[in-house]
Amino acid sequence: MFNDKKKKIVLIVVLILVMIIVGVSLDSCSNSMKEDQITHKTTTKQKSKSQLTSKGKNEKKDEQEVKQEETAKVDSSNKSNTSESKKENTTATTNTSSNKNNSSSSSSKPSSKPSSSSSNNSGTNNSSSNSNSSKPAEHTHNWVAVTETRTVVDQPAYDEQVPVTEMREHEICNQCGADLTGLDIDAHFKNSYFNGGNCGGFHSEWREEVTGYQTVHHDAVTHIETVTTGYRCSTCGATK
Template sequence: MKTNKILMAGALALSMILSGGMLTGCSNSSTKDTKTTEVAKKKEVKTLGKKTKDSKSLKFTNNTGKKITVFETKSSSEESFGDNLLDDGDAVKNKENRTLYYTVKENDKLDVKVGLQHQDKTFVFKDVDTTDVKKVDVSFKEDKVNLGVTKKDGSTATLTPSEDSAKTEDEKKDEQEVKQEEKKEETSKADTSNKSNSSESKKDNTASTGSSSNKNNSSSSNSKPSSKPSNSSSDNSSSSKPSNNNSSSSSSSKPAEHKHDWVAQYKTVTVPEKGHNEQVLVKDAWDEQVPIKEMKEFTFCSTCGANITGHAVEHLENSLNCQGYYTDWREVTTGYNTVHHEAVYETRYVVDSPATTKQELVGYKCSCGKTKSN
């Protein structure tokens, strides 16, 4: 009877172990399928531009806090940008990573145009050197978009947009209208000046012609016989006066002297970035509690499986159904050892002032072609 009870208990335990293993296997299989699907979704990265045999590529991340709705590229020698690389309804979300495919002509650099959602202005970055560029971070600071360039050697630089590109389309139109009005005013002033000079020269010529005609008439009338000798002297004086009027009229018809209109000339100077290396805390110091394990012998009831270590006889005597016991060695935790781990640091490069560009005055130039140094 005792032997049958032991066999039945063993069979029941074995069936429970086998069924538990089958359930665990099913659970692991479904978990693996779910993880595979999640990994496949993570690998789906959107791109910009078309990949061709001549195209280059780089990674960029949107860190503007806004959606990028305009992204255009061109070779630096080309006059205008092409179509928007983002399709209608598509936008690069904040923190989103994409791969950009672009094509530039030989010995050319890359021009980039970026526009954000709900912004009426775009930002143009000219002559971006993509040599050895690993990735580009697009950020938005002080109401301007900036490009953070990270090269393959780990160095970084911040590129700012051209001054004209940060203006709205309305501001650009207003500036063009102002320039056109200024040109019209300058043209009208020049025309007025030329007309006044022309009218003055005509008046001088008319006046000199009239005076000489009147004096010739007077001299002809005075040529008649007369007893007054003073007429001859007056004739001589009158005949010499037209020459003076002719000289004054010729001097007044000379063109006005050119006045230089000096326009400041600038050149773009690149200011390299400055930075330093510093130790950055990666992980704080911490203490680990490592358990101390030992093997100890235990006594278990063969019928109910209870732990009867130290009171096996009492258990069997007080139980009506329990028959016999057995011993088994098992691993138990008897204490803990404290293991201290030091803090972890790493060296990082910190940018003190990013690379940028500035306009430097080099001299002045007139519309006539003459120049002068600063």
């Protein structure tokens, strides 16, 4: 019994030691993982900083190149303007010299009337420009439906002949059912006897008889409907 207790105690101690060793190893693993993550973050941050600095340098280079191109364009435009001004000065000097020559020649010759063709051309140009400027803007029609109401006949009017009835008394033979009203009843019985019949009595019945006709007028059955007959512009009044 004492040995069994010792064995159990030894096993418990061994298990406790194993658990402590496993815990220490897990802690070391987690610490190493955290260090790896921290190093990875720092490296990514350094990369992003280097990328940003390289981008900033490239952007500065691009701005400098754009400024250089703009200054070059301004210089070329200034040079072209100076050359044009020189050309205008030369043409002005030539025009003054030609005007002097013309004035000298005109003093020796009689003055001529100004040509009317230039004035006519200017008038036509002004009229054409005025006509072009005075053209009205294109009109867009606003079409509105034009409707009217119509009476549609579903059933036309008609007259009906209604019979007029009256209850009247009739004499009816009891044996053969013949209507003996207004006839000689005895003669009917005798003829029946000679012909092998057995008619010998009658009775009275009240029957409905048509005594005439009455005219009854029936009005037409109609309804009103709206019909579209066309379209009209609400602004200019055009129709289609």
